[in-house]
Amino acid sequence: MTGFTGxxxxxxxxxxxLFVVGLHLMNSPATARRxxxxxxxxxxxxxxxxxxxxxxxxxVTTTGWIVLITGALIGSAVGLWAAQTVxxxxxxxxxxxxxxxxxxxxxxxxxxxxxxxxxRATGVLGSTTVFTVLDVLIGSVxxxxxxxxxxxxxxxxxxxxxxxxxxxxxxIGLAVVAIGTAAFLFGxxxxxxxxxxxxxxxxxxxxxxxxxxxxxxxxxISLLNAFTxxxxxxxxxxxxxWALIVAxxxxxxxxxxxxKLMADAMNRSLANIIVxxxxxxxxxxxxxxxxxxxxxxxxxxxxxxxxxxxQKVIVVPGYGLAAAQAQHGVAxxxxxxxxxxxxxxxxxxxxxxxxPGHMNVLLAEANVPYPQLVEMDxxxxxxxxxxxxxxxxxxxxxxxxxxxxxxxxSGMPILDVDQARSIIVxxxxxxxxxxxxxxxxxxxxxxxxxxxxxxKAMSDLTSAVKTxxxx
Amino acid sequence: xxTALLTDLTIxxxxxxxxxxxIGKVPATLHTPLMxxxxxxxxxxxxxxxxIGLSAHNAVGYILAFVAAVxxxxxxxxxxxxxxxxxxxxxxxEVRPEPGQPGxxxxxxxxxxxxxAGRIGIGRTQS
Numbered sequence: 001m002t003g004f005t006g007x008x009x010x011x012x013x014x015x016x017x018l019f020v021v022g023l024h025l026m027n028s029p030a031t032a033r034r035x036x037x038x039x040x041x042x043x044x045x046x047x048x049x050x051x052x053x054x055x056x057x058x059x060v061t062t063t064g065w066i067v068l069i070t071g072a073l074i075g076s077a078v079g080l081w082a083a084q085t086v087x088x089x090x091x092x093x094x095x096x097x098x099x100x101x102x103x104x105x106x107x108x109x110x111x112x113x114x115x116x117x118x119x120r121a122t123g124v125l126g127s128t129t130v131f132t133v134l135d136v137l138i139g140s141v142x143x144x145x146x147x148x149x150x151x152x153x154x155x156x157x158x159x160x161x162x163x164x165x166x167x168x169x170x171x172i173g174l175a176v177v178a179i180g181t182a183a184f185l186f187g188x189x190x191x192x193x194x195x196x197x198x199x200x201x202x203x204x205x206x207x208x209x210x211x212x213x214x215x216x217x218x219x220x221i222s223l224l225n226a227f228t229x230x231x232x233x234x235x236x237x238x239x240x241x242w243a244l245i246v247a248x249x250x251x252x253x254x255x256x257x258x259x260k261l262m263a264d265a266m267n268r269s270l271a272n273i274i275v276x277x278x279x280x281x282x283x284x285x286x287x288x289x290x291x292x293x294x295x296x297x298x299x300x301x302x303x304x305x306x307x308x309x310x311q312k313v314i315v316v317p318g319y320g321l322a323a324a325q326a327q328h329g330v331a332x333x334x335x336x337x338x339x340x341x342x343x344x345x346x347x348x349x350x351x352x353x354x355x356p357g358h359m360n361v362l363l364a365e366a367n368v369p370y371p372q373l374v375e376m377d378x379x380x381x382x383x384x385x386x387x388x389x390x391x392x393x394x395x396x397x398x399x400x401x402x403x404x405x406x407x408x409x410s411g412m413p414i415l416d417v418d419q420a421r422s423i424i425v426x427x428x429x430x431x432x433x434x435x436x437x438x439x440x441x442x443x444x445x446x447x448x449x450x451x452x453x454x455x456k457a458m459s460d461l462t463s464a465v466k467t468x469x470x471x
Numbered sequence: 472x473x474t475a476l477l478t479d480l481t482i483x484x485x486x487x488x489x490x491x492x493x494i495g496k497v498p499a500t501l502h503t504p505l506m507x508x509x510x511x512x513x514x515x516x517x518x519x520x521x522x523i524g525l526s527a528h529n530a531v532g533y534i535l536a537f538v539a540a541v542x543x544x545x546x547x548x549x550x551x552x553x554x555x556x557x558x559x560x561x562x563x564x565e566v567r568p569e570p571g572q573p574g575x576x577x578x579x580x581x582x583x584x585x586x587x588a589g590r591i592g593i594g595r596t597q598s
Contacts, residue, residue: 071540079549101542253490357502
C-alpha cells in the first residue's frame with residue numbers, strides 16, 4: 001500500500017469509524033437523528049475519496065465516467081423519490097427493496113471482478129476466492145428473495161404461503177446446483193459456470209421466500225438484511241476495502257440480532273419459518289375448541305362509557321390497526337382520554353406489524369410520544385392494574401392459549417391482556433388470527449367484542465366519548 | 472494465507488463483535504429506523520460499484536458498472552432520507568396545536584407571553 005492509496009484507505013477507515021459511532025447514537029430516540037447523520041457523513045467522505053481515487057488513477061474512460069455519473073444520479077433520484085413518497089405502512093416493502101438493490105450491487109461487484117480477471121493474462125483462477133463465490137451466491141439470493149418479499153408485502157404476490165408439490169425438493173436441488181457449481185469454479189475458470197451460480201441463486205432466493213407467510217415477514221426482512229450485510233462484507237474482501245468489510249459486518253450483525261429477536265418473539269426457530277408458515281393445514285386441528293362459551297358484543301356507546309370512566313387504559317395495537325390505517329384515529333381517541341386525566345399507554349409486542357419496530361413508527365407518525373410506547377416485558381405487569389385494555393387488530397399475541405402446552409402458539413411470549421379488569425377487542429369479525437386458532441381471550445367473561453373496522457371504530461369511539469363527557 | 476487476507480478477516484470479525492455490542496443496545500422502539508439506517512450503510516457498496524469504473528472498458532463492464540451504480544446509490548440516498556424522515560417523527564412530548572392549550576389561554580391572556588411561555592414550557596401542566 002503506497003502513498004496515495006494508503007491515504008485513501010485511511011479515509012475508508014474513518015468512514016468505518018463513523019458508521020460505528022452513528023449506529024451507537026441510534027441507541028436512544030434523542031440522539032438517533034444525529035446518528036443517522038454521522039453515518040451519512042461517513043458515506044459522503046467515502047464517496048468523495050473514491051472519486052478522488054478514480055480521478056487520480058486516470059484510467060476511467062469517458063464512457064466510464066458517463067456511465068458511473070448517470071448511474072449514480074438516476075439511482076439517487078429513484079432512492080430520493082421512493083424515500084419521500086413512501087407511506088409509513090409501506091416501510092417494510094421499501095426496506096426490502098433496498099435490501100434487494102444492495103445485495104444486487106454487491107453481487108455485481110464480484111461478478112465484474114471475476115469477469116475482469118478472466119480477461120487478463122494472469123487468469124482468474126488465482127484470484128477466485130471463497131469470497132467472490134460467496135458474494136455472488138448471497139448477493140443473488142438476497143436480490144431475488146427481497147424482491148419476492150417486497151412483492152408479498154405490497155400485495156403484487158399473494159401474502160399467504162405459496163407451496164407446491166416438490167417445492168422443497170426443487171429448493172434443495174437449486175442449492176446443490178449453486179453450491180456445486182461454485183465449488184467447481186475453484187478448479188476451472190469458467191464464466192458460464194459463474195452464470196449458472198447466479199441463476200441458481202436467483203431461483204433459490206425466489207423459492208426460499210415464496211412459501212413464507214405474511215406474518216413471518218418481520219423475520220424474513222431481518223434475515224435478508226443480514227444477508228445483504230454479509231454480501232457487502234464479502235464484496236469488501238473481493239476488492240480489499242475495509243469500509244465495505246466493516247459496514248457489511250455491522251449490517252450483518254444488526255440483521256442477525258433482529259432475526260433472532262423476531263424468531264424468539266414468535267417462539268419459532270428460523271428453520272421452522274423458512275420451511276413454511278402456519279396455515280399450511282395441519283396445525284389448526286390441534287386446539288381444543290373453547291366449547292359453549294359466549295362471546296359478548298358491544299356497541300360504541302358502551303365501549304365509550306368503559307373508556308371514559310377508566311383511570312388507566314392500555315392500547316394493544318396489532319397489524320390490523322395499520323392495515324385499517326387507524327393509527328391516527330387511535331391517537332385522537334387517546335388524546336381525548338388523556339384530557340380527562342386518564343393514563344393511556346400502548347403495549348407493543350415485538351412482532352406487531354410487518355417488520356421489527358414497525359408499530360412504533362406508525363404510532364410515532366400519528367404523533368404519539370415515544371415514552372408512551374411500552375415494550376412487552378415492561379408493560380405486562382401493568383395489565384393487572386389496568387381498567388380497560390383496548391385491543392385493536394391484534395390477535396395471536398394476546399391469546400392466553402400460548403401459556404398452555406399443546407397449542408400451535410404454545411410458548412410464544414404474549415401480552416397479558418387477560419389480566420386487565422376489562423377488555424375491549426376491536427375486530428372486524430370472529431375470524432382467526434394468523435395461527436388459525438380461536439382466541440380464548442374473546443370468550444373471557446371480562447371481554448367485550450366491538451365488531452367494526454378499526455378506523456371507523458376509532459372515530460365512533462372518539463365522538464361517543466366526547467358526547468358522553470360533553471366536550 | 473496472505474497477511475492482507477488475515478488483516479481483512481481480523482477486521483471483519485472485530486467489526487462483527489462491535490456490531491453485536493452496539494446494535495444490542497438499540498431499543499425496540501427504534502428497530503425500524505435502525506434497519507433502514509443499516510440499509511443506508513450497506514449502500515457503501517457504492518464504493519465497489521464506482522471502482523468498477525477503474526478497469527471497465529467494454530459494454531459488459533459499462534453495463535455492470537451502470538446497474539451497480541444505480542442500485543447502490545438508490546440504496547444510500549433512499550436509506551438515509553427515509554431514516555431521517557422516520558426519526559423526525561419520534562417525539563418525547565406531544566406537539567401541541569398552534570394556539571396552545573385552552574387552559575393556558577385563560578391564564579395568560581396575553582398572546583406574546585403565551586407564545587413564549589409555550590415555547591419554553593412555562594405554565595405547562597404536568598400530566
